[in-house]
Amino acid sequence: MKYRVLIGKPGLDGHDRGAKFIARALRDAGFEVIYTGIRRTPAEIAAAAVQEDVAAVGLSSMSGAHLRLFPAVVDALAQAGADDIPVLGGGIIPAEDVETMRKAGIREIFTPGTPVDTIIAAFTEACKMQRDRENNEG
Amino acid sequence: MKGDPTVDRLLRHLHGGDPRALARAITLVEDQQPEAAGLLAGLDQKRIEDVLVLGLTGPPGAGKSTLTGALITALRKQKYRVGIIAIDPSSPISGGALLGDRIRMMEHALDWEVVVRSMATRGRLGGLCASAGAAARIMAASGCRVVILETVGIGQSEMDIVRLADLTALVLAPGFGDDIQAMKAGILEVADLLVVNKADQPGAGKLQLEMATVFTDPKEREERICATVANEGTGVAILLDRIFTLEGEFRSNGQLHARRKRSFQLETLDWAVEIVKADLREKLKTTTFTSTEPRQAAMEMVSRSGECI
Ligand SMILES: Nc1nc2c(ncn2[C@@H]2O[C@H](COP(=O)(O)OP(=O)(O)O)[C@@H](O)[C@H]2O)c(=O)[nH]1
Numbered sequence: 520m521k522y523r524v525l526i527g528k529p530g531l532d533g534h535d536r537g538a539k540f541i542a543r544a545l546r547d548a549g550f551e552v553i554y555t556g557i558r559r560t561p562a563e564i565a566a567a568a569v570q571e572d573v574a575a576v577g578l579s580s581m582s583g584a585h586l587r588l589f590p591a592v593v594d595a596l597a598q599a600g601a602d603d604i605p606v607l608g609g610g611i612i613p614a615e616d617v618e619t620m621r622k623a624g625i626r627e628i629f630t631p632g633t634p635v636d637t638i639i640a641a642f643t644e645a646c647k648m649q650r651d652r653e654n655n656e657g
Numbered sequence: 658m659k660g661d662p663t664v665d666r667l668l669r670h671l672h673g674g675d676p677r678a679l680a681r682a683i684t685l686v687e688d689q690q691p692e693a694a695g696l697l698a699g700l701d702q703k704r705i706e707d708v709l710v711l712g713l714t715g716p717p718g719a720g721k722s723t724l725t726g727a728l729i730t731a732l733r734k735q736k737y738r739v740g741i742i743a744i745d746p747s748s749p750i751s752g753g754a755l756l757g758d759r760i761r762m763m764e765h766a767l768d769w770e771v772v773v774r775s776m777a778t779r780g781r782l783g784g785l786c787a788s789a790g791a792a793a794r795i796m797a798a799s800g801c802r803v804v805i806l807e808t809v810g811i812g813q814s815e816m817d818i819v820r821l822a823d824l825t826a827l828v829l830a831p832g833f834g835d836d837i838q839a840m841k842a843g844i845l846e847v848a849d850l851l852v853v854n855k856a857d858q859p860g861a862g863k864l865q866l867e868m869a870t871v872f873t874d875p876k877e878r879e880e881r882i883c884a885t886v887a888n889e890g891t892g893v894a895i896l897l898d899r900i901f902t903l904e905g906e907f908r909s910n911g912q913l914h915a916r917r918k919r920s921f922q923l924e925t926l927d928w929a930v931e932i933v934k935a936d937l938r939e940k941l942k943t944t945t946f947t948s949t950e951p952r953q954a955a956m957e958m959v960s961r962s963g964e965c966i
């Protein structure tokens with residue numbers, strides 16, 4: 520089974536190197552990656568995630584706004600009736616923020632230096648759980 | 658199958674336009690889940706009858722996604738619900754895909770009356786035809802008046818996908834798709850309309866003149882070629898007008914009916930091949946062959962005498 524994921528870049532900064540790097544790495548690991556480009560609002564990311572029926576959403580932030588933006592995406596997904604879709608995030612995120620982010624509903628946080636294999640494994644696991652859950656629900 | 662409560666619920670929700678149900682339904686079909694057959698059989702046939710499936714094809718970079726975005730804007734002005742299926746190739750090595758067509762349509766991201774779905778070819782063009790065709794019908798059943806099918810059209814096989822469309826526009830731009838322009842004679846076999854996009858760029862006039870030679874009838878030459886600047890929306894209202902006019906013609910002269918019949922056959926064949934392939938794969942595991950020659954062994958397998966070929 521193919522896993523479909525969305526890679527989004529919320530916020531105003533235009534640094535999408537990290538997002539693109541992860542998008543390509545996931546593609547090369549066999550994922551179908553929907554890339555939505557830079558400067559997306561949380562609501563836009565959530566709407567795209569719903570329409571594309573992705574099994575997971577990955578977010579990238581380089582601007583330090585992750586504390587506000589990542590939870591905002593989680594909220595936007597809930598608003599769009601998709602609070603079950605797992606959200607993972609990475610970028611320039613200090614280690615001390617990890618716990619806060621997890622509490623806000625972000626499934627995994629990748630701090631700088633996380634090996635790409637770890638990131639891919641986390642996406643695989645998140646997607647697998649999501650699809651299993653959906654199949655059980657029918 | 659029919660009467661399956663999950664499928665019934667999904668059908669009810671997607672006919673009501675529910676975005677998640679619609680998206681789930683497409684995934685079921687794309688992943689060839691067992692529920693797919695019953696689901697597809699339960700779709701609103703009247704809406705499927707009324708939809709226009711518009712194929713947009715052309716070389717990468719010609720502006721298909723940008724033009725799709727501009728067409729969405731024009732269609733939304735007329736209050737139509739629109740579906741978009743944007744197809745890109747899967748990587749032959751990893752089987753993964755990077756699908757970025759949505760980027761050019763993000764201005765409609767918060768409009769739930771615009772349904773965008775990205776699809777990867779998954780290395781099987783036949784199966785893709787089947788999933789893309791089914792996805793278009795699911796979108797139609799959810800109330801879309803027009804479904805745009807964006808595909809990269811360079812080779813013959815990609816053109817197969819275009820056969821799923823009721824009407825096809827070939828999108829060209831100066832400097833893009835010189836190989837397609839070289840096969841001028843074949844263009845009319847795949848395209849009803851020729852769009853010269855990037856009309857703001859040098860070489861557009863020349864390209865338009867070249868394309869004009871494809872048509873012998875001056876009236877057709879006038880009506881079947883459109884110049885656009887997709888990122889500014891220029892020429893898009895006229896293009897849409899031509900599209901709807903042509904749709905009307907095709908509906909009244911039986912052309913649309915004939916094309917749907919052809920695409921029904923194409924899709925049915927694709928499914929039949931998929932199904933038989935799975936059966937054969939199973940059979941292969943247990944068969945002992947008398948011949949060591951693959952072609953003859955294949956004949957044995959499907960119990961046919963090799964002589965009839
Ligand atoms: N100058 C100009 N650029 C355009 C036009 N239409 C699209 N583009 C640009 O061409 C590039 C490729 O467009 P895209 O829609 O992604 O092409 P596709 O690969 O055919 O889907 C983008 O950078 C667009 O902004 C146009 O009419 N004029």
Ligand SMILES: [Mg+2]
Pocket residue numbers: 721722723758807
């Ligand atoms: Mg495109």
